[in-house]
Each structure stands twice: as C-alpha cells, then as structure tokens.
Amino acid sequence: MSTQMVEVDPRGMDGPVGEIPGCKPARALRLADKVLGAVSEVPAALLVVAEVGVLFSGVLSRYVLRTPLVWVDELASLLFIWLIMLGSAVAFRRGSHMRMTALVDKAGPQWRGVFELVATVAALTWLALVAGAAYEFASEEAFVTMPALDISNAWRAAALPVGIALILLMSVVRLLSTASRRAALVALVACGAVVGVLVGLQPVLQGLGNANLVVFFVGIVGLLVFAGVPIAFSFGLATFGYLSLTTSTPTIVVIGRMDEGMSHLILLAVPLFVFLGVLIEMTSMARAMVQFLANLLGHIRGGLSYVLIGAMYLVSGISGAKAADMAAVAPALFPEMKKRGADDGDMVALLAATGAQTETVPPSLVLITIGSVTGISIADLFTAGLLPGVVLALMLGLVVWWRARKAGAPCNARASRTMVGKSLLVALPALALPFVIRAAVVEGVATATEVSTIGIVYAIVVGLLVYRKFDVRQIWPALVDTAALSGAILLIIGTATGMAWSLTQSGFSGDLAAAMAKLPGGAAAFIAVSIVAFVLLGSVLEGIPAIVLFGPLLFPIARQLGIHDVHYSMIVVLAMGIGLFAPPFGVGYYAACAISRIRPSEGVRHVWRYMASLIAGTVVVAAVPWISTGFLPH
Known part of the structure; x- marks a missing residue:
C-alpha cells in the first residue's frame, strides 16, 4: 500500500490547531477544533467496528447458517461511504493526507510556513467549490430507493456533503488559527485572483482543445503536488477547473464520479x-x-x-x-x-527494498485497487x-x-x-x-x-x-488511525476517478491507446515503457492514485496487444513499488527511515544496489508470464 511520512507541525497542514508564538488561537477556535475532532473521530471509529460486524455476520449467515442476509452489501456500502468521508476529515485534522513533501522539507522555516498556508487555502478552495454540487447530488439521490433496505439512497449520499462540510470547517479553523489575519487575507485574495484569472481566460482555454489536459492535469496538478498540497485536493482542484472552465459538463458530475470511484465494495x-x-x-x-x-x-x-x-x-x-x-x-x-x-544504512535500505518486493503479496491494497478499477478477479x-x-x-x-x-x-x-x-x-x-x-x-x-x-x-x-x-x-x-488512513487513501481514489473520467471523456485515452499500440516492438516495447512509466508514477503519485488514473487507460491497450491482464497487473505493481521506495522522491523510503529511526542520508548509498536487483527481478517477471499466471485456474 501507499505510505507517507509527514513531520508533525502544529502551525500548518500537519496537525490540529496548536499554540503559535505571537498568534495564540482564540479559545473559541480551540474549542471548535476539539468539537470537530470529536464529531469526526468518534463515529469514524465506531463505523470501523460496525463494518467488521456487518460483513462477518454476512459470512456466518451465508456459509455457516446457509441463510444469506440480502441487506448486508447495501448496509455495508452505506456505512462505508460515511467511513470514508469522516475518516478523510480525521486525516485532514491530523495532517495525514498523502502529499509530496520533498520541496517543502528542503525549504526554510519561513517558506515552509508559506507552503503550509498554500496547502490549507488550496484545500479550502476545492471544498468550497464542490460543497454545493455535493448537496445537489445528495438531494437527487433522495429519489432513489435502496432495494434491500427499502430506504432512500440519500441516507448514503448525504455522507459526501456532510464530510466536505466538516473538512471545510476544519480548514477555516486551521487558517484562522495558524496564520495572522493579514497573511490569511492575502492568501485568500491571491487564491481568488488566480480563480478570477482562470475564469477570465475561459474563452482562450476553450479554444485550446486537448491542450487543456496539459494545462490542468500536468501543469496545475504538478504545481499543487510539488507545493505540498495533498494529492486528493490537487486532483480535485484540477478536475473541477478543467470541467467547469473548458467543458459544458455540470459540476455535479465531479461528485458523481467521486462517489462511483469510492463506492466499489x-x-x-x-x-x-x-x-x-x-x-x-x-x-x-x-x-x-x-x-x-x-x-x-x-x-x-x-x-x-x-x-x-x-x-x-x-x-x-x-x-x-x-x-x-x-x-x-x-x-x-x-x-x-x-x-x-549490521550497518544502519544497509538495514534501512533493505527494509525499504523489501517493502517494494512484497507489493504483490496478497492481500495487497494495490491489487485490490486494480481489481476494483479494471474488473480483474x-x-x-x-x-x-x-x-x-x-x-x-x-x-x-x-x-x-x-x-x-x-x-x-x-x-x-x-x-x-x-x-x-x-x-x-x-x-x-x-x-x-x-x-x-x-x-x-x-x-x-x-x-x-x-x-x-x-x-x-x-x-x-x-x-x-x-x-x-x-x-x-x-x-x-x-x-x-484506521479510519484516518483509510479516508486519506480512498479520497484520493475518489478524486483520481474523477480525473480519469475527464481524461477518458476528452478522447485522450483513445489517442494514448493508438500511440502505445503503434510502438515499435509490440508487446515487449509496451511492457518496457510501462515499467519506466510506473516507476516514475510510483515515486510521484504513489501506487493507488497512479493505478486509478492510468489503469483504465493502459489495461485495455495491454489486452489488445495480447498481454494477460493478471501478468500486466504484476508488472505494474512491481514497477510502482520500486518508485514508491526509491529515493529521492519515493515516500516509502522515508517512511522506512522514520520507522527505523535512521537518517535518510545513511541509507541512500546502500539502497541503489537493492533497487537494481528489484528492477532485474521485475524484468524477469515481465519476460516470463508463467510466473504470474502459472497457478491461475484454467
């Protein structure tokens, strides 16, 4: 699964509201932070327990008592979306949403504060933009009835506007508590100015056609991710901007695609x-x-x-x-x-390498994600x-x-x-x-x-x-902790699904398929390019968002070239694992260092020999399909 190491700093995205020299949060803000924390943490933790109970009762009733409970999946799905949104709120308050901190960590204290302010305002902006669409989506779902439970689907869909509202309130509390009034006002005005410029450029953007994909999904996403904005909010902002400024697609579609991406049981x-x-x-x-x-x-x-x-x-x-x-x-x-x-550097390097080595060992969360977005067993x-x-x-x-x-x-x-x-x-x-x-x-x-x-x-x-x-x-x-980590992972899947849908609707997937299918060398060249691409994607986006974004695009091409779906899955997961645990950008490597309490610099000179062996092993797996498919039922 994807991992992230974030240093806790009470002044920014990395933790709840705290004390700041010269800018002590008002008692009301501290109280609001505690209330929001309790409102999100308590039900989120109880929902984890409820999901275990509901699903285990389904197993007992079907396999032991031979009397299946027909409402289990619907109830589990209803509770699940609430768990995701409340868990996302817990993760936001704790600062545990996945993000790329390579540049932020290298910045000085003053610039680091600027990056944290940007991250908070970016999250607040996206939440404010989609809040209305989330409420509209939940209202429309009121006319849909869940067949087994015989209740309105609004009970389930309401989790989206409620969760977004909770995180929005948390972002406002954080902004008011961790920045001076002047800094907060400047940040909000600057954000409004950027939005205004983009709206003013709408006629120009609409004339660019598919070049907008580069503007929004490469340029804007890249800037946000490297500025330390959590990946989920970076994807969400880019997708909302692309759909609202360059297409006639209603913004409620963004919420619908999020719901679809996160709702796979x-x-x-x-x-x-x-x-x-x-x-x-x-x-x-x-x-x-x-x-x-x-x-x-x-x-x-x-x-x-x-x-x-x-x-x-x-x-x-x-x-x-x-x-x-x-x-x-x-x-x-x-x-x-x-x-x-044993040498400290060698130990942490080997630990990181084994993290990449075991990415395909079940029950890998990345394998589960691949199955959910591609339909593979x-x-x-x-x-x-x-x-x-x-x-x-x-x-x-x-x-x-x-x-x-x-x-x-x-x-x-x-x-x-x-x-x-x-x-x-x-x-x-x-x-x-x-x-x-x-x-x-x-x-x-x-x-x-x-x-x-x-x-x-x-x-x-x-x-x-x-x-x-x-x-x-x-x-x-x-x-x-389980609710927070799950919410952070699954919100990325939701926003990445929206981005992937936008890419598909633009016709980009067809162009990509045509280009990849025409690579000289056929299937072998496609596999080689895929390995390089997913090593890079794994280091920047981590495994789960990368597979949600590019899985629906690349798996049909692999199928067209005669590559077995399961074989290609193993290649992709191994390549992403190498990127995830390889410095300087692989956050899995820094997580290994944090767990081992060993400085990252000590392991860097040792880790490359292990990563080279993993690349060699991935090439062997790619060259011998039987390794992946030999034990499958025929």
Whole structure:
C-alpha cells in the first residue's frame, strides 16, 4: 500500500490547531477544533467496528447458517461511504493526507510556513467549490430507493456533503488559527485572483482543445503536488477547473464520479486490512514469526538480512499495508541486527527494498485497487501475486549473499533444534494466518472484502488464547488511525476517478491507446515503457492514485496487444513499488527511515544496489508470464 511520512507541525497542514508564538488561537477556535475532532473521530471509529460486524455476520449467515442476509452489501456500502468521508476529515485534522513533501522539507522555516498556508487555502478552495454540487447530488439521490433496505439512497449520499462540510470547517479553523489575519487575507485574495484569472481566460482555454489536459492535469496538478498540497485536493482542484472552465459538463458530475470511484465494495477491504495489520502487531504475532525465522536462519552469514526479507513477505501477506508491515518487523528485528554488527544504512535500505518486493503479496491494497478499477478477479490477483514476490525475494537474497561474502560477515552460533522447534510451535498460529486468508478467498468461504473480517476475528482469538497479548487500551486509537488512513487513501481514489473520467471523456485515452499500440516492438516495447512509466508514477503519485488514473487507460491497450491482464497487473505493481521506495522522491523510503529511526542520508548509498536487483527481478517477471499466471485456474 501507499505510505507517507509527514513531520508533525502544529502551525500548518500537519496537525490540529496548536499554540503559535505571537498568534495564540482564540479559545473559541480551540474549542471548535476539539468539537470537530470529536464529531469526526468518534463515529469514524465506531463505523470501523460496525463494518467488521456487518460483513462477518454476512459470512456466518451465508456459509455457516446457509441463510444469506440480502441487506448486508447495501448496509455495508452505506456505512462505508460515511467511513470514508469522516475518516478523510480525521486525516485532514491530523495532517495525514498523502502529499509530496520533498520541496517543502528542503525549504526554510519561513517558506515552509508559506507552503503550509498554500496547502490549507488550496484545500479550502476545492471544498468550497464542490460543497454545493455535493448537496445537489445528495438531494437527487433522495429519489432513489435502496432495494434491500427499502430506504432512500440519500441516507448514503448525504455522507459526501456532510464530510466536505466538516473538512471545510476544519480548514477555516486551521487558517484562522495558524496564520495572522493579514497573511490569511492575502492568501485568500491571491487564491481568488488566480480563480478570477482562470475564469477570465475561459474563452482562450476553450479554444485550446486537448491542450487543456496539459494545462490542468500536468501543469496545475504538478504545481499543487510539488507545493505540498495533498494529492486528493490537487486532483480535485484540477478536475473541477478543467470541467467547469473548458467543458459544458455540470459540476455535479465531479461528485458523481467521486462517489462511483469510492463506492466499489471491494475497497472496503482497505480499512479492514489496515485494522488487521494493527492487530497483528498488537498481539505479537509478527514478533513470533520473526523470532522463528531468526532461530532458523540467524547462524548463516548475513542470516538476519534473509530473516528480514522472509519476515516482510510473511507479514505483508497479513496486513496488506506497507507501513504496518515495516512497523511490525523492524522494531522486532533491528536491535538484534545491530548487535551482530549490521550497518544502519544497509538495514534501512533493505527494509525499504523489501517493502517494494512484497507489493504483490496478497492481500495487497494495490491489487485490490486494480481489481476494483479494471474488473480483474481479486482471487486471481491474490493467487498470482505470491510467486513474483518470491522472485524478487531471491534477487534481494543474491545481493545479501554477495555483500555478506564480500564483507566477510561473521557467522553466529546455530540455534539448537529444540529452540527452532519451540519457536516454530509458537509461530505456527501466526504463520497460518496468510494461508487462512488466501484459502478463504479461493475456496469461496468469503469474498476478498469479507475475508479481512475472518483475519480480524482470527487475530483477536489467537491474541487472547495463544499469545495472551491484547491491550484493550490500544483498540480505540487503532480504530481512529484506521479510519484516518483509510479516508486519506480512498479520497484520493475518489478524486483520481474523477480525473480519469475527464481524461477518458476528452478522447485522450483513445489517442494514448493508438500511440502505445503503434510502438515499435509490440508487446515487449509496451511492457518496457510501462515499467519506466510506473516507476516514475510510483515515486510521484504513489501506487493507488497512479493505478486509478492510468489503469483504465493502459489495461485495455495491454489486452489488445495480447498481454494477460493478471501478468500486466504484476508488472505494474512491481514497477510502482520500486518508485514508491526509491529515493529521492519515493515516500516509502522515508517512511522506512522514520520507522527505523535512521537518517535518510545513511541509507541512500546502500539502497541503489537493492533497487537494481528489484528492477532485474521485475524484468524477469515481465519476460516470463508463467510466473504470474502459472497457478491461475484454467
């Protein structure tokens, strides 16, 4: 999954309202911030619990009681859109919406404050522009009835205007609390001037035709993203501007496309797998797996590096979220690696590389996203994703072997068979979970959405009865964190869907298909260009928004060239993973550094050899389709 590291700064986009020297927020603003936080966090956390209960009851009623509950999907969908919008509000208040901070981080304190002000005003502008359209959309949905629940669809659609209104209020509170009146007024006037200039240029823009795609979706999106504006709001502003200034499309379409993009029920797996990852760490299941692998391989030269590769593969098969994977493995393994003389930079470089290596290991959130936007079977993607991860693990293993041999790393004492056996017995319940999840999907016990609830229940039972580690006090913060991360991810999917629809309606997709289909070299050239393109996209946009934007455009071309959908999916995901975890722009790399508490500069000189091996592994996967499709049902 996509990851993001953001330093918390109470003066800007990166956190709730705080104290500022010389500009202390008024008591009313602090109170408003707390009220908005409670109004969004409490129901968002409860909605995560409700979704687990609703979906798990659906599995029990259908598979155990043989009496399906026909209203489960509708109720889950209704609750889901509310979870997305309230979670987005929580993420906005916390400053955890995904954004590119490479330039912001390099700026001095004064310019950083300017960037943060720009980000706040940009978000406020988009929210103000779409608020009316969101209300209109919800009003029209009042005439639609949900067949199973027999209630108006307005109960569901109302989440959009309510969520937008909440975030709009939060942005106003933040602006008033974190900037002087003069600065806030200047920022708002400047923003109004930019909007006014664009409106004045409307006749010129309408005459540019498809050149507007470059203006809005390259120029404006690029400026906003590199200025530190959250990706979701950057996409939303560009799409709204393009549709309202260069076409006759009603702006309510923007909200309709957002709703469509976020409403795929398969995406409900995102918050549930994120929550499952938290449970895995809390119950010490990840620690048990790491300990077993350390006892099994720790005596080999460079053995704990192999353990890191293997542990990330196993944990990735449980949580589906890269931040959760790294947070589960690194604290359990790095202290022992340091004792055995491992270099800090090499450890964090390998951790980042394993994050990219395991992007295809189910239940990857990127695979779930691909399935939702392309219609490819999630079960097929889950089945296909295992072997490519093994291929890349072997490539990383070769680098570890070569480095350990060259450096003359010492061998450590071999753990006794008794110790290995005991650690295996302790780890077995944890090791079984990835196989339980996969078997439940493949055997039809649960859908790819529902299977996460089986994993959650399994983790709770194992944590209570086997590992006897289940801190109830951590549950509430975990639920709120889950809602915030899910809202941040899914709002990007919503706004990216609107952008992708605009690109399609403009005819750009047809032109792109024609150009890509005419590449000399046919399918091989198309795959090579796709790898390069998605490495770049992964570093700038991260995996999920990139696949939502370009998946609907490129997958039909791949199909036309005779490339298997699942094979192409594996290539795309691996390429995006490399971009996501490769410095200087890959935010996954900085997340690995933050989790490891190691400075980014220490890992840069080591990470390239690992990234080169991952690129080589991706080429092998691309050249041998059987690696991706060999185990698919025929």
